[in-house]
Amino acid sequence: MAERYSSFTPGGTGWLLQRITAAFLVVVLAFHFFLLHFVNHAAEITFAGTQARMETVGYFVTMVLFLITATFHGVNGVYNALVNQGLEGTPKKVVLAVLTIAGLALVAQGIYVAVAMAGWI
DSSP: OOOOOOSSOTTSHHHHHHHHHHHHHHHHHHHHHIIIIIISOGGGOOHHHHHHHHTSHHHHHHHHHHHHHHHHHHHHHHHHHHHHTTOOHHHHHHHHHHHHHHHHHHHHHHHHHHHHHTTOO
């Protein structure tokens, strides 16, 4: 039988955060699909409508949390998948640095767009 290996330490912080972010993403993604695919159909989505939704503080906060959570979940998942494939040593540190910088850049750009869409800049 194949040996099970995971870079996550069961019960560790990374393991826990990966599961918490997954649960949050399932709920927020369901909200997103319901609102933007069932309440408003794709043909009805407009730039002005997006601006109006982003001006609502609750929606704005939800979307920013969605961005941060999805970015963390994705970056952490990719990093741990690479570690599970045998990444170690200096390449592991380089990949962690590159993924961290890319994740932070994505979050910064996303928050900038969200703030602009809300009309706050």
